[in-house]
Amino acid sequence: MIEALRSAMDVSLERDPSVIVFGEDVGYFGGVFRCTAGLQAKYGEARVFDTPINESAIVGLAVGMAAEGMKPCVEVQFADYVFPAYDQITQEAARLRHRSNQQFTCPLVVRMPTGGGIFGGQTHSQSPEALFTHVAGLKVVIPSTPYDAKGLLVAAIEDPDPVIFLEPKRIYNGPFYGDHAGTSVNWSSHPAGEVPEEHYTVPLGKAAVTRSGSDVTVLTYGTMVYVAEAAVKAAGLDAEIIDLRTLLPLDLETIRASVEKTGRCVVVHEATRTSGFGAELIAEVQEACFWHLKAPVLRVAGWDAPYPHAQEWDYFPSAERIARALSKVMED
Amino acid sequence: MIEALRSAMDVSLERDPSVIVFGEDVGYFGGVFRCTAGLQAKYGEARVFDTPINESAIVGLAVGMAAEGMKPCVEVQFADYVFPAYDQITQEAARLRHRSNQQFTCPLVVRMPTGGGIFGGQTHSQSPEALFTHVAGLKVVIPSTPYDAKGLLVAAIEDPDPVIFLEPKRIYNGPFYGDHAGTSVNWSSHPAGEVPEEHYTVPLGKAAVTRSGSDVTVLTYGTMVYVAEAAVKAAGLDAEIIDLRTLLPLDLETIRASVEKTGRCVVVHEATRTSGFGAELIAEVQEACFWHLKAPVLRVAGWDAPYPHAQEWDYFPSAERIARALSKVMED
C-alpha cells in the first residue's frame, strides 16, 4: 500500500504543478513509513519538503496555500498526532468554502497512518475517524487495498474540498486477518495488491462490497475488512462484507440495499466504541432499514480505554469477537 | 444559571483550598458571561485569575496543576474555542491516570458555554459534545437547570477525573422553549431556578426524567430539554422526556426503562447530526431495547452544515421539527 500511496502522489505531482507535498520527515528522508520516498529527489524541494514538528502549522499553511489555489497533500506522521491541527482542520479548512460563500476554497488532503496492531501503544495506534465524521465540510476516506489507496488518494487530491485520508498502517505491507501470531502476508499475493502505474481514480463516497452474502451485513473499513473476512470464514456464515472506503459522505444506498437483503448487521471498527463511527452507521441503518431488521445491530469495536501496549491483542477487535457478534446476531 | 454556576465555584473555592479558577477574562472582570464575577475579589488573584488567550495553555497548565494535586476549574470562553486545547484534553488529561497506572491523576473541570440560539454565528454556537464522548477517560456533563448546574458543577469539581462541563448558554438566563420571537422567560419563574446557597451535589452519571409519559421517549439535554417540552405539548402526546445531564458515562438504565415502556424514541440535540451524540444514543437504544421498539428511533439535530448567522432559526432544531418527528415515530 505504501508504493500505491507514493504512486498516487507521484502521478498527482506530475500532472498538476499546484500539487505540493509536505510534512514531518517527508522530504529528504521520504517519510517514516517511506510513503514519500524519492519524491523530493524527483520533484525538488519546492514541491516536497520537510516541516517543523507542528501539525497545526502544517495544516494552517496548507489552508493558506489551498485558499490561494494550490493543492497541498500533507502528512501527519501518525493519526495520534493530528490533534494540534484539529482546530485548523475543523474550524478552518472544513468551513472556509461555506463561510466565504465560495470566495475561498480549501482543496487539501491530510494523510495520516491510523489504527493499531503494530504494538505502538496509545500514541501510535489510535483511530480518530469519528472525530472528523462529525465535522460538516470534511470528507473522510480510509482505503483497505493498495488499488483503492492509490485511486482514492488521487481522487482526494483532485477533490475541491478538504479530505482526511486515513491510512490503516497495519495493512501497509499486506492484508491482516487478525492472526497476529501467524506469518504475515504480502500484498503481492492479493488481487487488489496490484496497482497500475498510471493515473486513475476511485471515486469518493462509494462503498465496495468485498464479499457478497445473504445472512448478515458487516459494515467495516480499513484493516478490519480483513479481520471481518476471517471472522466470517470462522463463523461459517454467508455474510456480506461492505468496505465503506469513504465514511463521509457515506454511501448509504449500498448499505441499505445490503441490510434490506440480509436483515442483520454487524458494525466493526478499531476505534473506541462509544461515539465511534459505528454509532452513526447503526443510527442510519436502523432508520433506513428498521422494518427489515431481524435483530439489533451489534458493534464490535475497540474497548473504551486508551489503546494498551502489552494487551494489544486483547484490545484489538479480534476475528473471534466479530464471529461471536455474527453468531449472536444470527440467533434472533 | 449564571448565579448557580458562580455559586458552585464559590462554595468549592471556599471548602477546598486546592480549587483554583482561571481562564480568559475570568479574573478581574469575572468572565464575559459573568460566571466568575466577584470571585477574584473574594478569593484573591492566586485562586482566580486571567490567562492569555491560549486554550491549550489553559488546559495544559491545569493538567500539570491537577497532577500535582490541585483541582483546577477552568473556563474556555466559548465551546467553539476549545479546539486548540483538544490535544491536551483528549491525549493528556483523559489518559493520565490510566497511562501512569494511577501515579498521576487529573481532577480538572473544563467549563464552556455551548450551543446556539443567541445569534452568535458559527464560532459562538457550536455543540461539540460528541467530540468528547468518544474519548475514554473523560466525563461529559451538560446541565439544563440552575439547580442541576450548581450541583453538577460542584460534583464535577470534586470528581477525581477530568470533566468537560458544557453550559448551554441559551438558557443562562432562563428556559427557552424555542419561541425565539416570543418574550424571554426568567429562571425565577421556574421551579429548578431556585438554587440553595449551600454546598450540595447532583451526582454525575444520572439522568433525570423531566416529564414522564408513555407514548414515546425523548432523549435530550441542555437547551433542547425545553424545546422538546414545547414540542411534546404541541404534538399533544404523552411523551417521557429524559434530560441526560451526563452524556459520559451514560445512564443507560434510565433510558432503557423508559424505552422499554414506550417502545418509541426520538433523540434531540443541537449539534450536527452526523456522528453526533444522538448516534450513540440510538446505537445503545436499539441494542438494549430492540424487541420493544415499535418504530425506528429518529434524530432531530442541527443540519450538517456550519452554524449560520441569519438562518439561525432554520438551523436550530425547532419545536415543530421535533413535533414532526414525534408524530412520525407514532405513526408506525
Next chain:
Amino acid sequence: MSKVTLSYPHPPARPDQAPDFSRIDRSAPGALDVPPLDITAQDCWPYAVGLIRVLDDDGQAAGPWADYLGDLTADRLKQGLRDMLRMRAVDQRMQNAQRQGKTSFYLQCTGEEAIGCGFQRQLGEGDMNFPTYRQQSLLIAADYPLESLLGQLYSNDLDPLQGRQLPIMHSARDYGFFSISGNLGTQYVQAVGWAMACALRGNDKIAAGWIGDGATASNDFHSALLSASVYQPPVVLNVVNNQWAISTYTGVAAGRSQTYAARALGYGIPAIRVDGNDYLAVLAVSKWAIERARGGHGPVIIEWFTYRAAAHSTSDDPSAYRAKDEAAAWPFGDPVERLKAHMILRGDWTEDRHEQTWAELLAEVAEVQKRVEAHGTFVNPKPVSPAAIFTGVYADMPEHLRRQRQEMGY
C-alpha cells in the same frame, strides 16, 4: 518560608483609578532611522523596542522616516484622512444601528483607523490580507463597496456571504481581504501559507497577517512566526497592540516580553514597532515592510502600538475594567486629529473643511445605510433563503445534505 510567589500582570489603572501611561516611553519622532531592507533580526533590537514616529505633537513630520516617505501630495493626505473619517462614520452609524437592534452585533476600530487605512493604501493588486475582526479599515481603504460592507452587517441579500457569518466577519477576495474567522489566531499561519504559495508561483504578490495583542498568545501566532522564519515567504505579519483583549490587559499576553516585536526577534524575524496612531508613520513603515517582502528579503513583523478607544464590541462595557477616560489620556492621541493637525499645518486643510468632510461622509454612509436597510435588518429581517445553509458546505452537495435540505422543505 518559600521565596517563590507567582506574578500576575496588572494594567496601570483600573476603573477606580486615574489613567496612567507614565510608564510608556515616548521618544521623539526621528529617533530611529530607516534600516536597510535586508536588515537581519539581530540588528533589529532598537526598532523592536523603540517606536517609529513621524508626526510630532505639533503635527510636524520629521526624521528619516518622513524623508523615506518623500513628499506626499495633498491629495494623498486627504485620501488618508477621508479613509479614516469614512471608517469612523461607518463605525459610529453601525454601532448605533446595533444599539437600535437593527443588527445582532457590531465592533468598532475607533482609534486604530490609521493602521488599516494606511497599510492598505500601500498594498498592491492581488496582495492578500488575513485580517481579524478589527481591520474593517482595510476594506474601507480598499474602496470596498459600502453596500457589501453594510449588507454583511445586516445579513440581508446584499451580504456577499448570504447571511452565513456573524456581522463583521467579512470576506472580500477581490479586495484582498481573506475570510475572517471567529477563532482567534488561525489566520496568521494561513497568511504564511498563502505567501508561500505566492513565492512558489513567483507572482510577486505578498500576504499580510493581522493579529491582536491578546491573540499573539495563540498557538497560531507561534506557528506563523516559526514557519515564516523557516521558509522566508513574502509576508508582513502585523500585530495590533491596542493595550486590551476584551477585559484583559495586554501585559497578560506580553508577560515579560519587552514588546511583541521583541518576541518576534527571538524567531529570527526582523521586527519593528510603530506608533499606530500616526498615519504618516503607518504609511512609511508599511511601504518599507511591503517593499521588503516583495523584494525577497523574507518576513517581517510590525507591532502597531495603539489604543482600543471603543468597547471591545457591542457586547462589552469597558467601564467595568479600565480607567475612565483612558482613551483620552493615550499619549499618542487620536489618528484623525493628528493627521488633521498635520494637514492644517501644511496649509492643506482647515477646520471648516474637516467639519464639512465629516458631515459629507456621515451623510454618504447614512444614505447607503438607508438603502441597505431596505433590504432587511435584524428587526425587519429579509434573510436570504434558508437553503443557503446547505450550499457551499461542499462543492457538490452530497446526498445526506440533499435529504436534509428536503427535510427542511427546500
Next chain:
Amino acid sequence: MSKVTLSYPHPPARPDQAPDFSRIDRSAPGALDVPPLDITAQDCWPYAVGLIRVLDDDGQAAGPWADYLGDLTADRLKQGLRDMLRMRAVDQRMQNAQRQGKTSFYLQCTGEEAIGCGFQRQLGEGDMNFPTYRQQSLLIAADYPLESLLGQLYSNDLDPLQGRQLPIMHSARDYGFFSISGNLGTQYVQAVGWAMACALRGNDKIAAGWIGDGATASNDFHSALLSASVYQPPVVLNVVNNQWAISTYTGVAAGRSQTYAARALGYGIPAIRVDGNDYLAVLAVSKWAIERARGGHGPVIIEWFTYRAAAHSTSDDPSAYRAKDEAAAWPFGDPVERLKAHMILRGDWTEDRHEQTWAELLAEVAEVQKRVEAHGTFVNPKPVSPAAIFTGVYADMPEHLRRQRQEMGY
C-alpha cells in the same frame, strides 16, 4: 522576474558527504561568567548565543563556572561517571534486547547522558521532571530501581505501568519523573502548571520541563514559555538540542532563530546555552538554574547543546539521512570520555578502573535483565491481566466499562 524564493534549511552534510561542523562556534571554556541569579532576559544575550563550557579539550576544568561549582570530591565525579556508564550499559543491552525481539521498541540517549545524569543530581526531593522519551538518564541518576525500568521495557509484571505504555514511556512519581506522553511537547506546559502549583502551595519544590530541539516547534513549547513568562513560576525549561529530529535537521525547527535559547529571550525568559557533553558544565548550570528557580527568580531556559549519537530509535536508520560518522566528528566529543579524561587528569581515575567499572556495570545490568526477563519478554510474553485495560480509565469503573470487561471475559 520575481525576487522571491523560499528557503529550506539544510544540514551541513548528507550521507554522501563528510561530516562538517565547521560552522559551529567553539569558544573556550571560561568565556562566559556566572550571571547573577536574578539576571533578566535582556542581559542574557551573551549566554543565550554563547556556550557555557567547563572542561576544555584536555579535560581541564576552567573558568568562572568551574569556580562556581567549587571543589568536587572524587566521589561526586565517580558518581557522575557511573551514572553515565550505567545509562550507557542499559541502552546497549536494551537496544540488543530489542534487536533480539525481546521488546517491541527501544530508544537510546547515547551521547546525551551527561545532561539528565547531571541535572538530576542537582534536583531535590519532591522536584518533578516532565521528561521526553530520551531522558531515561534522569531515572538512572535518581537511582530508580533497574527492575522497574526494565520491567517497563518488557511490559511484564514488574512494569509499574502494567504494560499499558510503549516501552520507554516510563512514569515514576516517587523518583520525580512525570508520565511520558508520546505526543511531543505536551509535557512542557504541564511542567509550568506543576510549578505554579508548587508556588501556590509554597512548598519550595520546582518543576523541570524537557523538550527536544525538534519539538520546540510544537505549540506547547510556545504555551509553556508564554505561561512561564506571565506567571513566573519556579520552573527550569530544558531544551535538548541534539541536532536532529528523526531525519530532520535541527535547522528546520530553528529557522532563523540564532539559538533556541535566543528564541526564549523573546519571551522575556532568561536563557543560557550549555555544552551538554560536558558533565561539569551540566552540573554547574543545573545548580545555577535550579537555585534560581527555587530562589523565586522565576523561570529559566537552558539549551543543552549536544548530539544524538545513536539512531532516533530502533525503528530508525540514520545512515539514510545523515553523514556517516557524524557523531565521531561532533566537536564536543563524548560526555563519558570527557569526564573520564578529567578524572584521570585529576588523578582520581585510570583507564583500568574505567574498564573495570564498565564491565561491572554491564554485568549488573545483565544480571537485572536476566531476572526481569524471567518475568516475560516480547517473545515469551507473560503480560499482566488484560483486565488492566479497564482499570484506571476512571477512578471508579463506570457501568459501560464493567460491561465491556465482562464481554472480554474478565
